[in-house]
Amino acid sequence: MKYFKVFPHMNxxxxxxxLHSQK
Structure with a gap:
């Protein structure tokens, strides 16, 4: 998951x- 690499500190x-807020 690329998002996990961008935000490794996030759960x-x-x-x-x-992701839902970006829509």
């Missing part, structure tokens, strides 16, 4: 929140 749940 999977936080990543989902970011």
């Amino acid at each position: 999977p749940e936080e990543l989902l929140s970011v």
Whole structure:
């Protein structure tokens, strides 16, 4: 997951929140 490499400090749940907010 490239997003995990960009945000290694973020949790999977936080990543989902970011992805949803970017839409």
